[in-house]
Amino acid sequence: MNGFTLNLWPGALELGAPGWLLLLPLALLPLWPRRRNALDYACLDWLPSDPLGNALLRAGRIAAALAIAAAVFGLAGLAQPVTEVQRTGRGAEIVIALDRSRSMDEALLPKGRQPSIDTTAEAKGKVARRLLADFAERRPDDRYSLLLFSSAPMPVVPFTQHGDVVQAGIQAGGIGRGLSETDIGRALLAGAEQFDRRAYSGSRILLLVSDGGAQIDEAMRDKIRRALQRNRIAVYWIFIRSALSPGLKADAGDGNIPEVALNQFLKSAGVPYQAFEAEDPEAVKEAVAEVDRQQNLPLDYVEQIPRRDFSGWCYALALLAGAAALACRLITRPAWKEEVQS
Incomplete structure (x- = not known):
């Protein structure tokens, strides 16, 4: 029944x-x-x-x-x-798009330094995961969605406020080796569409963590631009620069450099955008801390109680x-x- x-x-x-x-x-x-249990007595007064x-x-x-x-x-x-309970806190709804390509398995070295086989430097992906885990732990009122990407976006965690689920999803990004291909355009579109059909309740962030850029065709650019504007999303790009990369401050007219091309496109997307260029673990830490400082606004959200x-x-x-x-x-x-x- x-x-x-x-x-x-x-x-x-x-x-x-x-x-x-x-x-x-x-x-x-x-x-x-x-x-x-009943007993018959001639008189009960004496009991x-x-x-x-x-x-x-x-x-x-x-x-x-x-x-x-x-x-x-x-x-x-x-x-x-x-049941669902309406709550109010301080923070944001954050989609983390974490690069899982093979280049993220390489060591994070200062600019101009040649990679060495015996280097003790941490891998870029490991540094990013460690600092993102600290970032999520410091902001328990935020709601997170996590997707990994290389040749295609891979949704890992839907929007949740359960910190243990977010931490497990971040650590899952370190399993195995990444693929050699990277499609940031599809990752950006998938991240922006995570907010579709969600009621607007406060600050929305797409946090892109990657060591490379991309040449995105005009049709995909238009889809990404419309998705970002439709959902009113602020984009933060933590660019983990490779040792031999010219960086985001290279000649802006040189559209052949993938990271420069992506930076120019995001600047023109019509939404709040800020890029952080990091070439060592300390710089990555400062970039994550800056996002933490900037996005701490009132947030209304619905918590689902199992x-x-x-x-x-x-x-x-x-x-x-x-x-x-x-x-x-x-x-x-x-x-x-x-x-x-x-």
Whole structure:
């Protein structure tokens, strides 16, 4: 039998198998008077009053009735359904687009330094993941969506505020080796479309973390531009510069340099945009910290509270109530025997 929801203020209770409620009238049986406990006396005036015994008898019957009712509700699957709570905090809705191409596995070296086989420098991807994890940990009120990309965008985590899920998704970006191809255009479009069909509740950020740029054709540029403007997204690009890259400050007229071309396009996209050029771990850390400082505005969001099953609590209550009923029975039983013998 399908379950239904009981709307009880201030929340709701859900019964997964309400057919079991047909057994609920059995809870009245312990309260029903029983003839076998009645004794015939010519006169009761001489019998002493026993308020404690009477109280124990009533308590035992009530406990037995409660045990049956709790067991029935446990079998019926009493639970609190999935609920949504409107909350207000400070932060932003952030889509992290993290480059997972093979170049991110290379060491992060200062400009002009040649890569060395025995270098002890951290890989660019490892530095980015470590600092993004710190960034997410410092901003628990933000809602994050994470996608990795190389030749295609790979959604990993939908919008969530659960920090452990975000941390696990970031660390998952370090599994295996990246592909040699990178399509930043599709990654930007996929990141911007993460906000489609979401109610606007505050600051929105697309945080691009990559060590390279791209030549994006005009059709894809138009799609990205419209998606960014439609969803009112601010774009931040943390450009992790390779040792031999000329950087974003190269001649702006040279559109053949992928990172320069991407920087020029994002500047002209018609949305707030800022690029951070980082060539060492400290510079990457400063770039992430700057984003943290700039985006700390009021944010309205809806938190989804998962379903809570109360069946276990019902069974525990039934066990305790049954034990109490049995204890009351054992305490009062000797008094019954003496009365019968007399």
